[in-house]
Amino acid sequence: MRTMRGWFRDTTGGLPPTFWYLWTGTLINRLGSFVLVFLAIYLTQERGFSASQAGLVLGLWGVGGAVGTTVGGTLTDRWGRRPTLLTAHLGAAGMMLALGLAEELWAVALGALLLGMFAEAARPAFGAMMVDVVPEKDRLRAFSLNYWAINLGFACAAVLAGLAAEAGYLLLFVVDAATTVVTALIIFAKVRETRTVPAGPRPDDAPVGALRVILTDRVYLGFVALNLFAALVFLQHISMLPIAMGDSGLSPATYGSVIALNGVLIVVGQLFVPRLIRGRSRSHVLALASVVMGVGFGLTAFAEAAWFYGVTVLIWTVGEMLNSPSNATLIAELSPAALRGRYQGVFSLSWQVAGAVAPILGGLVREQAGNTTLWLGCAAIGGVMAVAHLVSGPARERRAATLRATTRPAVPVAAIRPPTPEAAETAPAEPVEPASAPAR
Template identity: 30%
Template sequence: MPRTVWLLVGARAINRLGAFSLPFLTVLISTEFGASATTAGALSAAFGLATIPSRLAGGRLAVRLGRRRTMVLGLTGCALAQLGIAAAGSLAAVALFAVLLGLAFELYEPPSQGMIADAVGSADRVRAYGLMNTALAIGGTGAGLIAAGLGRWDLRWLFVVDALTCLVCALVLHLVLPADHLRPKAPLAPGGRRDGASPWRDRALCAMFGAGTVFALVTMQIMIALPLSLDRRGLQPADAGLLFTASALTVVAAQPALHLRRLAVLPDSVALALGYVLMALGLAGYAVAHTLPAFTAATVLWSLGDVPLLGRALGVVAELAPPGAADRYLAAYGVSWGVATVAAPVTSTQALEHAGVAALWTATAALCLALAAAQLVIVEPLIRRTRPPRAVRPAHPPEAGGRISRT
């Protein structure tokens, strides 16, 4: 992998080490300020709503301001907002800083993903994004343990430590990444429209966006509803940190499996559908779990499904983008996380309140099975019409000196 990819991966791992506060935002609102589950869900949804313009702004600022500046700006803004949440003395103050956090939260993603897309060839993009996913998982192993410890002491400290890692990550990126050189505007396509200026006109991207939104909804429901589910099953909500650590360790341990030839040569949509099915099986386990070991086993299972998903999906989106439009395509696709972050606090808290733990996770598992079917029947035909056939990647791409990559 090029040096730029490794720098982004290292900085992201540092940031991920402290990125454990979001799953506990609803818990903080409920326990520290006595808010109802409905109010806590609404405030978390306000945070998610703010991430939608944040993601789109990240794609535009990457072009106009520069990728490095945009990433540093986003991380610094996240740190200041999280410190505000930690110091807030009223529910109104928490709501204000939660919205400000959302406005800064997604600025980082489009420029970092676009930088990776430009740094490697199309055949290596899945590996590069998979490497980023591994770094997030490695950072997540420590993040879950810190969350489990600090969460038992004072939930506010979760936001303080998260803010500090954002600042460290911003400093590292500012010092090690090359200075920004603003890129020229994309050339005009026939008809006077700039190539890549309107990714929403790409039907294949819209299909990936729909599937990505459902996947993001499932992921956000896990983050938000898992601590609350543990509490309703008579366990410590902070034990969700241990489960998130188990998930991260599973993702790291499973990375070598991605280089097995039978998995490496799978078409993208088949690999994505397989991941969704494994997630469904694990989430169904949450519906019947009543002990921490049972929750852990279910976590390991759905985490195995998560392994092939992120790298494959981002790789497909990057390949759909015309030259020079990767930032905007990835930003448009990433809006799915903003939509899910709005919906998940409401859907998860309402489902827990009115239907219970078992019904929430059963419905979420069914959603994953539906997503697997849609990927093969609806999304894949649209991708095939838009994207030219791609040569099969070797299962073990050789590196310099003949050594085999383990990432």
């Protein structure tokens, strides 16, 4: 018992209150995250759309998400983390209801596009705020705890959504919108702005040359590209897996139960992952994660019964559990403080591009080459990614070490105040650029 208490204290102790407010909001939001899990089934069975039309709608969700993460990353750095989060959550709640009420294909497609834009605009702000408030030494366990909350909510949501769908699909959209509003209220009431700027004589200056810095950061862009391929494989569990299980004669409720195993395993095991991988080479951990994920999705080619599908989900979930905390800490260490929101946005963009491409590409491969080719192709991508992580890992670690050595102290934006009239009279004049100058 004493050992268990010590483990719990080591896992959860010492993290700032803001982290726990964000964690709580994440858990509540994910408990109601029904829609994306069942959207493919909803579109094909309730609305009567074809598999390709459903893939198009899911792809537009990804396109909207790509716009949202790009805009959200910029707003996170320039406007602030808190207002970006509030706007994104409230907009997503409204669009969730609109999507649930839409009937024609064009209305559903437009609703998915706008919902993806608002929902994903929150990602860069949330990620940047987590990095702002959690010290570097605690980030691995903080990101693991947050991922644990995401999947605890997901596990419950997948099961509840299967039951709620029997009562009517509109209920899924209403509950999802309600939990999104609750998360926004928590942020409004408990979370303060955390954006910081480098200490210096001109702290109000916007980052100069932000886009140029990111586009010339080959190490970071290489890392983002690898995540794009991982996401193309991983997101097949939302788009093509429910369709494959339907072809095997399995019901939506069975899909909900099977995919819930993903969340259950993460809830049971994710908090032990930081201790397991602490001190190990991140490139080796990411390579192993890629192989395990590829094997799990590859075995789906041979699945017919629910238990076999469940085994494949458990296998690729282990890869996901290894991948997520290592990815999160690397993003934090590879992002310059002044461009943290934009860097988070670019990383999130890889998920949104995959969200747009994965269902369309998966549908085309499945229709043209067959189910077996789709899943074995996922396994092949996992193997190639593992090699790429081993090759590129040393350059990433050198880049992270360089940033740690050159990062200047930062001060909260909220602490920056205009000088008083008395101070202005005694301070020497100094030319400054307008704070509103656009980043180039």
